[in-house]
Amino acid sequence: MITSKIISNGILRALFTIICCGLLLFFVYQIQSIIIYIIISLILTLIGNPILNFFKHKLKFNHLVATIVTLLLFIGILSSLIMMFIPLIVSQGANLSLLNTAQIEKDIILLIDQISVFLNDHNIDSAKLLKESNITSKLNFNFIPNFLNSILNTISSFGVGLGSVLFITFFFLKDRLMFIIGVKKIIPISHEEQVLNSFNKINGLLSRYFIGLLLQLFIVFLLYVIVLLIFGVPNAVVIAFLCAVLNIIPYVGPLIASVLAAILTMLSNLGSNFQTEILPVTIYVLIGFWIVQVIDNNVSQPLIFSKSVSSHPLEIFLVILIAGFLSGILGMVIAVPIYTIIKVIGKEFFPENKIIMLLTKDI
Template identity: 25%
Template sequence: MLGVFGSWYRRKFSDPNALMLLLFLLIVAVVFYVFGGILMPVLVAIVIAYLLDVPVTKMEKLGVKRWLATSATLIVFFIITFLLAISLIPIITKQGINLVRDIPLIWDSAQTWLVSLPAKYPSLIEVEYIQSTMQGMNERLVSFGEQVLSASFSSIGNIVAVLIYIVLVPLMVFFMLNDKKAFMQSISSILPKERRLITQVGEEMNLQIANYIRGKVIEIAIVGSVSSVAFTILDLRFAVLLGVLVGFSVLIPYIGAAVITIPVAVVGLFQFGLSSSFGYLMIVYFVIQALDGNLLVPILFSEAVSLHPLYIIVAVLLFGGIWGFWGVFFAIPLATLVKALITAWSSPKNTSETLA
């Protein structure tokens, strides 16, 4: 057994380039795992920089100076962000407060329906089972309410952190965009000489991450906007809030769509009951999800969707458990990174150099 493992190790890692790639990945993973909380503003700035790099580069090719292109792009981006924030945040906040207020009414209606089940189906459902289920759910709801209340008080201390984000993130984005070439040269200068595979994987992942971030932002905007408009036309309560949640649910492939279906169905059922309006709501919702999964995602992520859905779900669970939100956000690029690493370590060029 040890001989088989030793043979595999010599075949894959006797090449200094492969060994340097492994060490580089381990160092990066340890840094983000240990200092992930401290580096959060840097990650936010990197995401925004990837998003805005295309217009800056195009303006530079047209003859505009890099610093001027960066400044103009950032000003437009933050103006649009500010206008969206002041137009959406009050509506979402108001609808969120109203939804929280209506949760007891929704739960009372659900309990009334549950209590009526034993009378309708006496041979299938027992009263004791319904009562024990309701008691357990009531206890969980109380516990959840306490957690939300404590989280709201603890979030007051995060106001300073938000102010830091407002100041630091735009500065970091400006420097990342304006001095991109200098930063890339600095990173290149500290890498080891045996960096062929690091460069190969880095170039591939740079393109993948850039396309993924831009595609994901476009997907969130389209799905969220279409869902909000559709819910509003159908006269669904909390339409904008639920539409925005549907938009952000695409951050978590497959799992997000399944989870967000619950609040949409519950609110629709509470408002419309088992009526044709509820049926139209669910049909429209599933049509949006189907168009997103079968049309929009293949167009925006033609490379990423080549990954099997099982690998994507495992990546979401694994990287989300390690790095939280950012692990979920970058689950597909990270899964693609693993695929790129396997390809790099198994490439004929790597094998031939190893045998030589």
């Protein structure tokens, strides 16, 4: 028989659970920066493990020396990128008027006027459409100073974050065996073999995935630079770098990169005639970018997204599509690693399931 005391105790337990969950979420929110540091460190660890193993097994370094050399290699690559891109972005960013909000607004209004004239010359009454929509009066770039301030704040805390990430990564690489021993003490003996096998397989697959992803972005960046240089687009390296970074977002990223490249190409050539110079160059750049994306979609992405995580290209496409509907762009970015982890765990713990057997036959 349910008494009032039982009901009140149930309500109190439910309230206590809700309060504890709320406090936990609040705590996670407060330490979100630390969680991000740990996630970045885990990714660097996955990338660094094959390098560390190379130093240990091929060059016969001891574990500590191999760990230090791997970390120094990361620092060297990061320093090279900073030395290569920061001066370039600062100098070419000035040419793009990235820091002059008034100039940005002026340039885009001028570009809209040139497009309007071009369309009018081809019997399209775009001026009336622009006037009715009042688009030029709606252009407001006052958000840019706030955005730049947030970037400056991020840069100011970059040193702390970088030091934290490198420190955490060092111990993830150095004490990997210690962490495994610690996990073995926590998990039940009956599931120890499955958990350790899952860990090793996930480590191997995701290491290949992230290394391949870096290689893919570098190849796309070089191809974008070549396209932009061929057609004489100013600020080629900066535009190519921004567009290559967008390729982290599967399928959607290249489309956004094409639009961004078209806009920046037109803004970079504003002093030229729209019909005879700006428009043809922009079309050529778009064609070049689409060719790069065809190469990437048919060579780089299948190799990275499929072979590195042992999944069929259609399978990966559907996973990314579903993740995009559920969680937006962030879901698309993390879809492949999360799906890989789920597949590995499923294979270890439910090996007799027919669906899991079908999905994990290559793992």
